[in-house]
Amino acid sequence: MILAAVLLFGVVLIGWFSPRVLGRLTAGGISPCTAIAWWLLTALGVLAGALGAVLLLVLPGHGPATAITRVLHDCWAAVGHSDLPGLDPVAATFAGAALVLAGARLAVASARRRKRGIRLHRRHLDVLRLSGARPGPTLWLPEDRPIAYSLGGRDGLIVASEGLAARLSRPELDAVLAHERAHLRGRHHLLTASADVLGRALRFVPLMRELPGAVRLLVELAADRAAADRHGSGTVRSALLSIRAADGPRRALGMAGGDTEIRLRLLTSYPIGRSRFPARAKAVAGGTLALLAPPAFATGLLFATGLVSCW
Template sequence: MIVSAALVSTAAMVGCCGPWLLRRILRARMPAVLRFVAWMLLLGSMIAAGAGAVATAFGPGHEAARRLVARLRFDALRHHEVLHLDEVVGISGALLAAASAGAFAFAAIRRYRHQLRLHDRHFAELSTVCRARAGVWWLPLEEKLAYSVAGKPGLVVLSEGLAKDLSETELAAVVDHERSHLRGRHHRLVAFAHAVSAALPFVPLARRSPEFVAAAVELSADSAAGRRHGPATVSAALDRMHPVRSAATALRLEHLACRDTAITGILALATAALLPVSTAAVLVVAGAWTATPALLHA
């Protein structure tokens, strides 16, 4: 029972504190891949702790499964028994896991089909209004547009208006930014984050995942373009494309300015890795310390 309670508390702690950590990881200067590693560590540890609590409740030495069958046969009602903690954790956890898995699968399939339709529609429409040059589709519009669409083949779409407003090097940086999204399969990461959010909308960590991943993939693509064309070029292109700065644009410009926050990033990543382990260890030790006197006097 102590272990089950510790694992449930660990999952709740990670699920609630995760967004706070992700905000700091997002602002910290670190390799792009480490942001995704930290996010997956938090998600994985939360899910593993929850699954471990359910497995422990139904594991050897626990009679939750047998008592559940007895209750279904109304044996417990005749003996006026009450629910035990491991029964509550096991039954509710198993139901929650099944519902979440179904919601995740449904959301993932729906987004995958949407992405396929989006790619096919873009490819068909682009083929009728413009032509590709050097792997880039140029829309005859005065608006400043630049985006990519995942699929086979991956599409990089820019507007003619953007080409008029940006220099040649800035335009090349924008193209590399969009191609970095395709190479890094960033669209799949965003889709996965949305599926996680749909599966566990009541968990802050899952609910904030799409926002975090959307910002992280932009920082990753900016970094890739900056390595080839220089951060100043990417920053200038971003300034021209977004004259009115949003919070997301300000964050990207801040990272392109190369402010040294590496220590903050290391600390945030270490916290993301150690939070689940340390929380579970403290709770197990505290529970064992509390239960030991009762066991000795039993």
């Protein structure tokens, strides 16, 4: 039970305090795609760590935990697993029940999210068919308000209004459409949907509670950068200023979504045109560290405590 308890402690530590660290790293000017990877992989690491801890409790003989803790058993006999046999069935029962409950909440939230997304996408396709327009990646609405957003899924769709085309210059309109295409190409709808499901089902964990808002802002920053690489940050910035009022379905990703002030400020300082290799390397290295943080912390703490007790 020692290894499971230490692993759970690592999960709690990462789940409660990582948002501060991730927030500071994000504010430090790293690539939005890198920040997205770090946030999501940290959440995945917390989930995997919690699952691993529960499995160590419920598996017969605690799986590999017995072999690991046997190395420290002689030095740590006073608090060892064998001295507290009565706690095992109780801890395993509660841990198993918590795992089943969390899994059910995730399944229900995911099913509801998917059902609403499919319904929303079908409504837009119905509008496209009824309007007599040809099926294509962009649906133009006869609306005077400047509207631009995208819907994910197998048949990704960009929705824009005629008022948007009338208000913006041609370069600005191209930048807006490039922003929405970046959402579809980067599967940002899937990323935000995953974050929303985790935030709704596991809201009691600070990391999961802050995950949806962070990912939604970061995908907008990533799409801004993709559009700025092609059309220039000044063009993206002027287009964003022209359509600052968010409009569109709540589950869509719109050009005016996210924190507009942050996006406008970062558009003036983005290093446009640099190689993406360093950002990808940072994303892989930092993401791997974030994913393995709970078990790495648990292993380090376990062996450090064992060495101290043997000293």
